[in-house]
Amino acid sequence: MAPVFSTTISLYASQPCSSRRNQPSLPLTPSLSCRNLTALTKLPVPHSIVRSLKFAARFLTPLTTTSASNPAKEFPLFQAPDGGYGDKKKLENGDLFPSEQSWIDEHLPRQVRPYARLARLDKPIGTWLLAWPCMSVSLAALPGNLPDLKMIGLLGVWALLLRGAACTVNDILDVDIDRKVERTKKRPIASGILTPFQGVCFLGVQLLLGLGILLPLNNYSRILGAFFPLLICTYPLMKRITYWPQAYLGLTFNWGALLGWSAVKGSLDPAIVLPLYASGVFWTLVYDTIYAHQDKEDDLKVGVKSTALRFGDSTKKWISGFGMACIGNLALSGFNANIGWPFYAFLAVASGQLAWQIWTVDLSSSSDCSRKFVSNKWYGAIIFSGILFGRV
Numbered sequence: 001m002a003p004v005f006s007t008t009i010s011l012y013a014s015q016p017c018s019s020r021r022n023q024p025s026l027p028l029t030p031s032l033s034c035r036n037l038t039a040l041t042k043l044p045v046p047h048s049i050v051r052s053l054k055f056a057a058r059f060l061t062p063l064t065t066t067s068a069s070n071p072a073k074e075f076p077l078f079q080a081p082d083g084g085y086g087d088k089k090k091l092e093n094g095d096l097f098p099s100e101q102s103w104i105d106e107h108l109p110r111q112v113r114p115y116a117r118l119a120r121l122d123k124p125i126g127t128w129l130l131a132w133p134c135m136s137v138s139l140a141a142l143p144g145n146l147p148d149l150k151m152i153g154l155l156g157v158w159a160l161l162l163r164g165a166a167c168t169v170n171d172i173l174d175v176d177i178d179r180k181v182e183r184t185k186k187r188p189i190a191s192g193i194l195t196p197f198q199g200v201c202f203l204g205v206q207l208l209l210g211l212g213i214l215l216p217l218n219n220y221s222r223i224l225g226a227f228f229p230l231l232i233c234t235y236p237l238m239k240r241i242t243y244w245p246q247a248y249l250g251l252t253f254n255w256g257a258l259l260g261w262s263a264v265k266g267s268l269d270p271a272i273v274l275p276l277y278a279s280g281v282f283w284t285l286v287y288d289t290i291y292a293h294q295d296k297e298d299d300l301k302v303g304v305k306s307t308a309l310r311f312g313d314s315t316k317k318w319i320s321g322f323g324m325a326c327i328g329n330l331a332l333s334g335f336n337a338n339i340g341w342p343f344y345a346f347l348a349v350a351s352g353q354l355a356w357q358i359w360t361v362d363l364s365s366s367s368d369c370s371r372k373f374v375s376n377k378w379y380g381a382i383i384f385s386g387i388l389f390g391r392v
Helices: 013-020 034-038 046-059 087-091 103-107 114-118 123-139 149-173 196-214 221-241 245-253 254-266 270-292 296-302 307-338 344-362 366-374 376-391
Strands: none
Touching: 013 254, 034 270, 046 149, 087 376, 103 114, 103 344, 114 149, 114 196, 123 245, 123 270, 123 376, 149 221, 149 254, 196 221, 221 245, 221 254, 221 296, 245 254, 245 270, 245 307, 270 307, 270 344, 270 366, 270 376, 296 307, 307 376, 344 376
């Protein structure tokens, strides 16, 4: 490895930390302390990324030191959606908005928890949905060979980082909307636990780490990967201008289908990759339309758009069509890739799973919509297994 990549990330900024060591701070305030920043991660990256991360660290920590006697004065966004600040004991315990406990509460330092929640680390379904299309790495493998496991792991980490970045962008741009929606008003920025500026600094760290993941790939894949942040940064705006934000999400979340293939081949084969990509877009239209039915009443109140509102009572007919288009494009992609018969057996199973989602979902029940949405991780696992066995 060239010397330029031998630097280890160190988010420790000695001068700011030493100057703040004796300042009082609000216990709940979601900071990354110097000690936490130092131990956050160690990865081989270029010097330019190291300098950028150090610069971001200077802002992540000082923004979270404030007067414990008057958090409202120095941290004005630290405010509940109803305009209050909660009781003092809950503030000090980091429990401004009590919610379901997760591994984040049990294993992460209090100062790190809001950032972990901002990246939705406690809700891995989004990572699965971004990661499964990247498994086009398996489709690109030579017949009779296992896929490049190192590449699968690399793109898996990329999916984890960029899904978190997508959530951060979404929460920054939608903060005013999130405060009006019951399901989202407890998110770190909407609730005021984090400021938008802290979110922007954290987003910079996420994107830089994602860039570092792309560096070992070929130039073609680096260029493809460089377009992805543009997609995730514009997606939250779509719900304001079109009833089809789910289609744009499909274009965004299935970008990995292009990236995975090109990471192995160094280029794209349109006959294989385009049907695969289209299949993912139609899949996203199915699962995210179901997901959008959770918020349709709140969406009407705040004036945002979705396919759930566009389709209304005809939703199941629409997503049935999308489901058939999804399976058809997958079959076409597999045929053009000369994949073995096990792929089609698994595709039949995946078709049944998708049909089960569509015809049994209760679109008037938020909990059932959520369950069906989360079940898509198994749909992705079935398709990946089919590609794997079809190749070996």
